Amino acid sequence: MKHGILWIGFLLIITSTSLAQKGLSRTEAESLSVNEWALEKHRLLPAAEKVWAEGIIKFGKYTMPIAYRVFGEKPADGRSLYISLHGGGNAPPAVNNQQWENQRTLYPISEGLVIVPRAPTDTWNLWHEDHIDNLLDSLIRYGVILEDVNPNKVYILGYSAGGDGVFQLGPRMADRWAAASMMAGHPGDANVLNLRNVPFAIYMGGRDTAYHRNTLAVSFNHKLDSLQKLDPNGYVHDFHLYADKAHWMDHRDTIAIAWMASFKRNPYPDKVIWVEDNRVQHRFYWLSAPVGRLEKDATAEVSIHGNEIRISKNTFQELNINLNDQMLDLNKPVSVTMEGKVIFRKKIKRTLSAIQKTIQEYQDPTMVFSAKLVLEGKKIRLSYKNNSTINE
Template identity: 80%
Template sequence: MKHSIFCIGILLMTAGTSVAQKALSRKEAEALSVKEWALEKQRLLPAAQKVWSEGIIKFGDYMMPIAYRVFGDKPADGRSLYFSLHGGGNAPAAVNHQQWENQRTLYPIPEGLVIVPLAPTNTWNLWHEDHIDNLLDSLIRYGMILEDVNPNKVYILGYSAGGDGVFQLGPRMADRWASASMMAGHPGDANPLNLRNLPFSIYMGGRDTAYHRNTLAVAFNTKLDSLQKLDPKGFVHDFHLYADKAHWMDRRDTIAIPWMSSFRRNPFPDRVVWVEDNRVQHRSYWLSTPVSAQVKGSAADVSIIGNEIYVNKNTFSKLNINLNDQLLDLDKPVSVTIGDKVVFRKKLKRSLSIIKKTIQEYQDPTMVFSVTLVLNGNKIR
C-alpha cells in the first residue's frame, strides 16, 4: 500500500513538472493566466481588506490615510478608479490636512471609485517622493480586488502640489494610467518622453506666475506638440490656459473629467519609449528590467510591427521584452532587429513559469506575459 502511494506521488510530481516545462498553446496560456491571477488575488486579499477597513495604507515607515467613495453604477467592464491629489506641500500638517479635505469636493465623478489620499509627508515634493509609487501601485491592486476596478480605467489628477505630483507620476508610472490631468502645478524636471502612450492634459491660470508655473506649463505643452509632430500616433495631449485666472481656476478645470474618462489604457502599445527617472521603475508596459539594471537615465525605444520587434534604442544593461499573443502571434517565428541587423529569429515557447513571474511582477490581470526575451547589449537570449 505504501509503495502504491509513493508511486502515485512520484507520478503526480512528474506530471506537474511536465505541465510547467511543456510549451503551451495560446488557449492553455490564457487559461493559466486567469488561474494564476485568481491565486494572486487570494494572496493579496487580506492586505486589501485591512487597508479598506482601516482607511490607511502603509509602506515602510510611511502611512497614508485615504478617503474613498464609489459613484454611479458599475459598468459591465468594471469600475473606473480616479486618484485625486491634494495641494499644500511645504506647509504645516494642518494646512495639508485642510487641502486634503478640500480636494474631496473639487471634481464631480459620474462613475467610479475615487481615492483622495493624504500625503504621508509635509514636504514640498509630497506627491513625488519615492514611496508614493509603491503606495499608489498597491491601491490600484486593492481596488481591482475589492471594487472590481478595471485596470485599463485608472486615472490620476491633482491640483497645485498635487499637480506637481501628476507632472512627475504621469511619466514615471505611465503604464498604470489611462489618462492624466495636471492642474496648477509645476513640472520640475518631469520628462515628457514617457508620455508617448499616456493622454495628458494641462490646466493652468494665465496669471499663475508663482514659481513661473504659467510659462513652464506653456513650455511643457510646446514639448508635447513637438513630440507629437515627430510621432503622430503618440503624445495625445490637451492644454487649457485661462488667461484671466491666477492659481485658482474657479473650477473651469472640471472639464478634465469627461476628457479623461474618454480614454482607456492600452496595455500593449506598438511602441514603448521608456526613460528611467531619478525614481527608477522596474517596468514600462511590456518592457521590464531587473533591479541591477534600474539606473537613472537608462532609456529604451522598442517597437512591434507584426511579428517583428525593432530595438530603436537601448541603454539598459539588461532589458526584458515581455510578449504574449495580444502583442504578436506566438505560433509564428518572432524576429528582433537592432539597427539594420536582424539579431534573432525563432519560434518561441509560451511558458507557465513566465506567466507566474510576470503576474508577480506586474500584479495586473491585463498585463500577463508568457514569453520573455532578454536583451543583453546586442544579444538576445
Template identity: 45%
Template sequence: NRGWFVGAASKADNADWRHAIYATSWKKTGTRFPMVWDIEATQVNAFDVTNRYSGKGSGENVEDDVFVRVRDGGKRIEVQAELLDAKYEVLASRKTKAGRADLNDIAGFNCNPNTPLWLQLIQGEKVKQIPLRRAKAGEVTLDLQWADLPDASAIAGSQLAAVTAWLAAPSKVRPDTLPGDWAKGALSKADAKKALDLIWKDHRKRLAKERKTEDEARSIQLGDKKLRYLEKVFGDAPEGGRSLWISMHGGGGAPARVNDGQWKNQIKLYQPKEGIYVAPRAPTDTWNLWHQSHIDGLFDRMIENYVVTRGVNPNRVYLMGYSAGGDGVYQLAPRMADRWAAASMMAGHPNDAKPDNLRNLPFGLFMGGKDSAYNRNKVAEKWKGLLADLRKADPKGYEHMVRIYPEMGHWMKLKDAESLPWMAKFDRNPWPKKIIWRQANGITSRFYWLQIPEKHLAKGQRITAGVDGQSIAIEAENTPRLVVRLSDQLVDLDKPVTISVNGQEKFSGTVKRSAREIIKSLDQRADPASAATASVTLKL
C-alpha cells in the same frame, strides 16, 4: 478541530475506560458507551476508537500534518493516496475513507516543511497528482474534488492541465510556481487565456484576503511611509469593473495641519460620472510630497488593492492633482505611464520632468494664465508646445488636451473639471506597439512590455521600442540587459519573432508560452491585463 484529535486525544489510553474514546453504534457490539450522567447505563452500544486517535496499535503516525479527503460532488470517495518524493518514489500510502466511515478518520501524512513532494491519487486505472510544498509547520486538510483534477497523463503534455492540478493544492501547501516537469507541456493561445483566467482568479482571491484590512482601514503602510486616503463612489459599476480616480492634494512644504486641510478639500473637488474617486494624504509634508520615490510603490499597492478587493478595471485608472498635486502629476504620469488610462495636471510645476514617456498616455494640462508663481504659467505654455511637437512628429501618440485660462490665477474655479469627461473617454492599452521609456527620478524596472533587471537599472537610460508585425526593433542606451515581455496581444506567438537592438539582430525564433511567466507577471503586479505569457532576455 483536528488539532484536538492529534493533540489532547492522542494521550487517550483504553487500559482504563475513563481515559478511552468511544463512538456510539446501533450495532450490538458488546461494549457500552459510558455516560457520565448515568454511569451504570448499558443500553447504548459503542466502539472503542482510542487507537484511532492515539496511534497505538494502528501503526498510524500521530505527527501526521497533511490530511486528505477526496470527494465526488458532495460524497467522499475511497482512493489510494500516495505521498511521493521529488523522484516520484513512494514515501507513504493511505486509503481515503468513504460512505459511513467516521468523518474524523482522514488519511494523513507527515510532510516536512520546504520539501518538494507529490500527492498521487489512484482509483482503478485513473491516476491524478498535485504538488505539495509546505512553507511552514502546521496542520492542513486538503478537500479535493476528484472531477477537478486532471489525469496525471495529461499534465505532462499540457500546461493548462498542470495549472489546474497546481491550483487544486491549497495555497498553504502549494509550491510558489509550477514544478519543472509540469512547465514543459504545450500552451496554446486559447489555453494561455484560460490559464491566465485560472491563475488570476486564485491570485486575486488570495490577495483580496491579505489586503482586506488595508482596504477597510483606507491606509497602506510600506516601510516607514503611510498612505491614508478618503474616497467617494459615483454612478453604477459598468460591465468590466469600475474606474478609479486618484486625486492628489496641494500644499507641501507646510505644517501637517495645512496639508490635512488641503487633503480634506481635495475629496470635495471633482465628481466623475462613474468611478471610485480617491483623495490620498501624502505621507510627508515636504515640498515634493507627491513625487518622492516611495510614492510609486504606495500607488501601485493602492491600485492593486482596489483591483482585487473592489473590482476596479486596471485599464481604467486615472491620475490627477492640483498645485503640489499637479507637480506630482507632471512627475508620476511619465514614470508610471503604464498604470494610467489618462492623467491631468492642474496648476502645478514640472520641475525636471519631461514628457517623453507620455507617448501612450493621454495627458491633460490645466493652468491659470495669471498663475505666475514659480513661472507656472510660462512653463505650462512651454509644455503645450512640447506636447504639440511630439504629437506632430508621432501622430499616433501623445494625445493631449491643454487649457490655459487667461483670466484665472492659481485657483481656476473648477474650470479644470472639464478634464474628467475628457479623461473618461480613454482606456489604457497595456500592449502598445511603440514605447518611449526614459529613466529619470523614480527609476522603475518595468514599463509596458519591457523590463530591466534590478541590478542593471540606472538614471539616464532611454529606450525606444516598436513592433511591426512579428519584428521588434529596440534602440537602447546604457542598458546592459533587457527583458522583452510578450503576449499574443503584441505579436503572434505561434509564429517566429525577430528582435533587433540598435540595428543588430539579437533573437530570432519562436517563443514558448509559459504558465510560469503568467505567475511571475502577476506576482510582480496584480494586473491581469498586462500579464505576459512569454519573455526573451537580451544581453545588449
C-alpha cells in the same frame, strides 16, 4: 472558494514539469494566466481588506490615510478609478489636512471609485517622493481586487502640489494610467518622453506666475506638440490656459473628468519609450528590467510590427521583452532587429514560469505575459534558457 484555489494550485504543481518541457498552447497559456491571477488575488485579498477597513495604507515607515467613495453603477467592463492628489506641500500639517479635505469636493464624478489620499509627509515634494509609487501601486491593486476596478480605466489628477505630483508621476508611472490631468502645478524636471502612450491634460491660470508655473506649463505643452508632430500616433494631449485666472481656476478644470474618461489604457502599445527617472521603475508596459540592474536615465525605445520587434535604442544593462498572443502570434517565429540587423529569429515557447513571474512583477490581470526575451547588449536570449545566448 478556498478549496477551489487549493485545487488549482495542486493541478499547476503536478503539471508544471511537463508544461515546461513542451511549452504551452495559446489556450493553455490564457487559462493558466487566469488561474495564476486568481491565486495572486487570493493572496493579496487580506491586505486589501485591511487597508479598506482602516482607511490607511502603509509602506515602510510611511503611512498614508485615504478617503474613498464609489459613484454610479458599475459598468460591464468594471469601474473606473480616479486618484486625486491634494495641494499644500511644504506647510504645517493642518494646512495639508485642509487641502486633503478640500480635494474631495473639487471634481464631480458620475461613475467610478475615487480615492483621495492624504500625503504621508508635509514636504514640498510630498507627491513625488520615492515611496509614493509603491503606495499608489498598492491602491490600484486593491481597487482592482475589492471594487472590481478595470485596470485599463485608472486616472490620476491633482491640484497645485498635487499637480506637481501629476507632472512627475504621469511620466514615471505612465503604464498605470489611462489618462492624466495636471492642475496648477510645476513640472520641475519631469520627463515628457515617457508620455507617448498616456493622454495628458494641462490646466493652468494665465496669471499663475508663482515659480513661473504659467510659462512652464506653456513650455511643457510645446514639447508635447513637437513630439506629436514627429510621432502622430502618440503624445495625445490637451491644454487649457485661462488667461484671467491666477492659481485658482474657479472649477473650470472640472472638464478634465469627462476628457479623461473618454480614454482607456492600452496595456500593449505598439511602441514604448521608457526613460528611467530619478526614481527608477522595474517595469514599463511590456518591458521590464531586473531590480538590481536599474539605473537612472537608462533608456529603451522598442516597437512591434506584426511578428517583428524593433529595438531603436537600449541603454539598459538587461532588458526583458515580455510577450503574449494579444501582441503578436507566438505560434510563428518572432524576429528581433537592432540597428537594422536581425539579431534573433525563432519560435518562442509560452511558459508557466513567464506567466508566474510577470504576475509577480505587474500584479495586474490585464498585463500577464506568457513569453519573455532577454536583451543584453546586442544579444538576445530566451528566458527559459538562462545560459544560452541566441544570435541568429
